[in-house]
Amino acid sequence: MLIHARSFALVAILILPALGRAEEPLRVRIDKHITNGASDYKKRAAPLSNDEEFLRRVTLDLAGTTPTVAELNDFLADSAKDKRAKLIDKLLAGAGYARRMAWHFDVMLMERRPDAKVPRAEWELYLRTVFSANKPYDAFVRELLSTDGGDAKTRAAAKFVLDRDLEPHLVTKDIGRVFLGRNMQCAQCHDHPTVDDYHQADYYGIQAFLNRSFLFPNAQAPTAVIAERAEGDVNFMSVFDKAKKQHTTVPKMPGGKAVEEPKTEKGKEYRVAPAPNVKPVPTYSRRELLAAAITSADNSSFARNIVNRMWAMMMGRGIVHPVDWDHSKNPPSHPELLDELTREFVAHKYDLKWLVREIALTDAYQRSSEIPAGLDDAPADRYLVAVLKPLSPEQFGYALMQATGYADAERDALKKLGPKATEEMLDGKLAPRLGPFRSILGGKAGDAGENFSATLDQTLFLKYGGAVRGLLPPRAGNLADRLSKITNPDAVADELFAAVLSRRPTADEMRDVGDVLRSTKDRQATINELVWALVASAEFRFNH
Known part of the structure; x- marks a missing residue:
């Protein structure tokens, strides 16, 4: 028995520490990877953000808007050590999370293209x-790529293909970029001239899943659906090949094996044979094979790409950056981190909400955006400080409606309905006002808006646009109305900064507001301009 006990003790010494390491939450392992990614990281990195900065950041990232004054006050008054984790869970459970993710994935998938066949x-x-x-990401993408648009109940899922008119090269390129992180545009005509990993055969391997598909009855019909032939192969030739040799490829993922296609008997290639004004239905669908192949566990690029994109959404830049240039000459800033995130994401059944939660809980995400004194070099890819992120048009619009109190006024009006009032009903009031923000701040069609640059049109929109200015005048319950009823200038400043910037004013800011209010002859007009000055500021325009 003594020998057995000693043996057990030895096993415990050797195995239990390893088990302890394996059971560390992913957020802890993420921070270790980040810390190991820069020399003297802990000495150089910014401290964690204060509660005001964190509350605004995480509310924008997980709900797409800024916190109310009441939410700010409650969070600052909460002394619980786990209040940040509780806030993250509350936001992920709220209706705002689905709204925010819908905005993000709309831009990621459709890149602000005009709505054509799917409203x-x-x-x-x-x-x-x-x-x-919280549908698993792999199931979501299978729907996007396999739905034919023929059933009104599921037609919306076909928008990715339908609203690109099933143009074979456009769909091939965008599948490579959006779902695999590979910008293979140059591989359409030849192997990529500067990226050794991007081959012409890979480009046409993707297109081979699609080349038999077409829009029925035609691409111009707004109610067109996706149809498919049972025959047709992909041929390609490099423009640099003097011999003009033709190549043929079967469907396959880049770097993967050819997809096995079912064999069909001659004469049984179709379930519904081609005929005038009849949509053909082949015995098996190459496009459905695409949906299975791209989400297969054998295709590691699929999970790796979305993990990198979600990291970029939360952290302001990808581990591979830009997110659609994943190749050997553009290595990840933290390769071990990206590999671990990918493995864990697959192990957790492609759960996006779980992944977002783990990132939000890290010290890396919660660091201050203020560069510490003495830190002259803070490369963005080392995450020594939080990366500034411009608000999307949708975030800006909702944050503006919250900051000016328009959302508060609508929320108060809905309270008259009692328990029947829902967050979805409030969205129904706010969402229709997003049009001008998307139009002016959203960039051109086909642009995912990953690079921020202010334009003259945007400046004029913020200064004179009715979508902004129209929210400033007092209305029962909005910010200007609330401020007009406060007589103490210090209290005005406190409410103003809490509502618009989700923080308390500094002593200098409080003094400036007081000076302006005491010297004005038109107090209400001055209050309106104070609100406008803050919502037009760089501090409001960015998530920091």
Whole structure:
């Protein structure tokens, strides 16, 4: 028995520490990878953000808007050590999470292309349903790529293909970029001239899944659906090949094996044979094979790409950056971190909400955006400080409506309905006002808006646009109305900064507000301009 006890003790010494390491939460392992990614990281890195900065950042990232004054006051008054984790869980459980993710994935998938065959309202409802249910990401993408648009109940899922008119090269390129992190545009005509990993055969391997598909009855019909032939192979030739040799490829993922296609008997290639005004249905669908192949566990690029994109959404830049240039000459800033995130994401059944939560809980995410004194070099890819992120048009619009109190006034009006009032009803009041923000701040069609640059049109929009200015005048319950009823200038400053910037004013800011209010002849007009000055500021325009 003594020998057995000693043996057990030895096993415990050797195994239990390893088990302890394996059971560390992912957020802890993430921080270790980040810390190991820069020399003297702990000495050089910014401290954790204060509660004001954290509350605003995480509310924008997980709900797409800024906190109310009441939420700010409650969070600052809370002394619980786990209040940040509780806030993250509350936001992830709220209706705002599905709204925020729907906005993000709309831009990621459709890149602000005009709505053609699937109306925006149907598409946004579909996306919200996906994220409200926390549908696994692989199942979500299979729907996007396999749905033919013929059933009105599921047509919205076909928007990715339908609203690109199933143009074979456009869909091939965008599948490579959006779902695999590979910008293979140059590989359409030849192997990529500067990226050794991007081959022409890989490009056409993706297109081979699609080349038999077409829009029925035609691409111009707004109610067109996706149809497919049972025959047709992909041929390609490099423009640099003097011999003009033709190549043929079967469907396959880049770097993967050819997809095995079912064999069909001659004469049984179709379940519904081609005929005039009849949509053909082949015995098996190459496009459905695409949905299975791209989400297969054998295709590691699929999970790796979305993990990198979600990291970029939360952290302001990808571990591979830009996010659609994943290749050997553009290595990840933290390769071990990206590998571990990818493995864990697959192990957790492609759960996006779980992944977002783990990132939000890290010290890396919660660091201050203020560069510490003495830190002259803070490369963005080392995450020594939080990366500034410009608000998306949707975030800006909702944050503006919250800051000016428009959302508060609408929320108060809905309270008259009692228990019947819901967050979805409030969205119904706010969402229709997003049009001008998307139009002016959203960039051109086909642009995912990953690079921020202010334009003259945007400046004029913020200064004179009715969508902004129209929210400033007093209305029962909004910010200007609340401020007009406060007589103490210090209290005005406190409410103003809490509502717009989600923080308390500094002593200098409080004094400046007081000086302006005491010297004005038109107090209400001055209050309106104070609100406008803060919502037009760089501090408001960015998530920091």
